[in-house]
Amino acid sequence: MLELFWEVIAEQLDELRSAKNATEVLRILASENNPTRGFFAGSGGDDTVEDALHTAGWTVVWAESSLYYTMRAPDGSMITYVEGDILPGDRHGNNSAQTAQPTN
Numbered sequence: 775m776l777e778l779f780w781e782v783i784a785e786q787l788d789e790l791r792s793a794k795n796a797t798e799v800l801r802i803l804a805s806e807n808n809p810t811r812g813f814f815a816g817s818g819g820d821d822t823v824e825d826a827l828h829t830a831g832w833t834v835v836w837a838e839s840s841l842y843y844t845m846r847a848p849d850g851s852m853i854t855y856v857e858g859d860i861l862p863g864d865r866h867g868n869n870s871a872q873t874a875q876p877t878n
Contacts (some may be wrong), residue, residue, distance in 0.1 A: 785817030790826035796851035796862050803860050812860035817841075823855055836866050860866070 789802045803812025803823075814823050824834065825843050835852065837843035844854045844864045854865035 780816070783814075783819060784821075786814070786816070787821050787823075787826045790823060791829040793827060793830050793832075793847070795847045795849045797855050799847075799860060800862060804866065807851045811854070811862065814855075814858050814860060817858050821858070827853075835864065838866070 784854070786802055790799065793799045793802060798844045800810070800812045803814055805811060807815045817823075822840070824840070824843065824845065827862075828834075829847045832845045835844050835846045841857045842855065844852055844866050846852050852862075852863045854863065
């Protein structure tokens, strides 16, 4: 069972390495309980969401730590990573102006 878990994580990271916008990231890491955000369960592994998205051309625009940061996609859309939760937009300031994203 544990082997299957890490296989799924590896597949998600592989897909993230070519994600070009926030919508793709949310699709790849979709949560059954909340489709408007994602969750990355593999944060205890060697590879990270940040590294995978960096490979896809994303840049970090704000970071408090490796567990709380915001990244911008090549198309300008953003995600905020909070301890495995993936939220659309720049959520570190928690105001609506910061969460605006270009439409895809």
